Amino acid sequence: MRARDSLWVFGYGSLIWEPGFAYQARQIARMQGYQRSFCMRSIHHRGTVQRPGLVLALDAGPGRCEGVAFEIPLRIAEETLEYLRARELISAAYLELRAPVQLQDGRAVEAVTYVIDPAHDQYCAGLSLEEQAQIIARAVGGRGPNCAYLFNTAAHLAELGLRDPDLDWLAARVRELQRI
Numbered sequence: 001m002r003a004r005d006s007l008w009v010f011g012y013g014s015l016i017w018e019p020g021f022a023y024q025a026r027q028i029a030r031m032q033g034y035q036r037s038f039c040m041r042s043i044h045h046r047g048t049v050q051r052p053g054l055v056l057a058l059d060a061g062p063g064r065c066e067g068v069a070f071e072i073p074l075r076i077a078e079e080t081l082e083y084l085r086a087r088e089l090i091s092a093a094y095l096e097l098r099a100p101v102q103l104q105d106g107r108a109v110e111a112v113t114y115v116i117d118p119a120h121d122q123y124c125a126g127l128s129l130e131e132q133a134q135i136i137a138r139a140v141g142g143r144g145p146n147c148a149y150l151f152n153t154a155a156h157l158a159e160l161g162l163r164d165p166d167l168d169w170l171a172a173r174v175r176e177l178q179r180i
Helices: 074-088 129-138 146-159 166-180
Strands: 008-010 025-042 053-073 093-101 108-116
Touching: 008 074, 008 093, 008 129, 053 074, 053 093, 053 129, 053 146, 074 093, 074 166, 129 146, 129 166, 146 166
Parallel strands: 008 108
Antiparallel strands: 008 053, 025 053, 025 093, 053 108, 093 108
8 A cells, every 4th residue: 555545653652552443554663853751741641730740742852753654544644643542632732743754665755743842831841750750750640650651662662673772761761760
């Protein structure tokens, strides 16, 4: 199937291990100009207004992010986008973006993804890894503990051969904090 005959979605966090939508293919992909970062305070899914958690977002800047691109047949593209918008745009801290991604098989496709709005009040870039670990270790939201989100993402990235040293460090530190 040619790229224009389908919708591509780029996942870099929980979409990797819990997409929640049907897809016909998936493969490792890379997006230039963004980095995966715990730079969004979560007040719904992994924290609350009183005790925000942290979730991953794509933050603009130099470098790249490796994740997973999902190919969605056009016949279910609109319902997939509706689902993603309800899930990802819950507080308007993410912006929906269509951007080029490089698939592992060498093709370049345009994919829908969600990037952080640096003007939104949930944006919190610049936290040290230790600050991130302290927040993630204690936060819980509507979709469960913040640490489960971190552990699942780090484990699934490692399974795909896409180790993220910051996420690996955070996972080890959060486990340590939970033993204290």
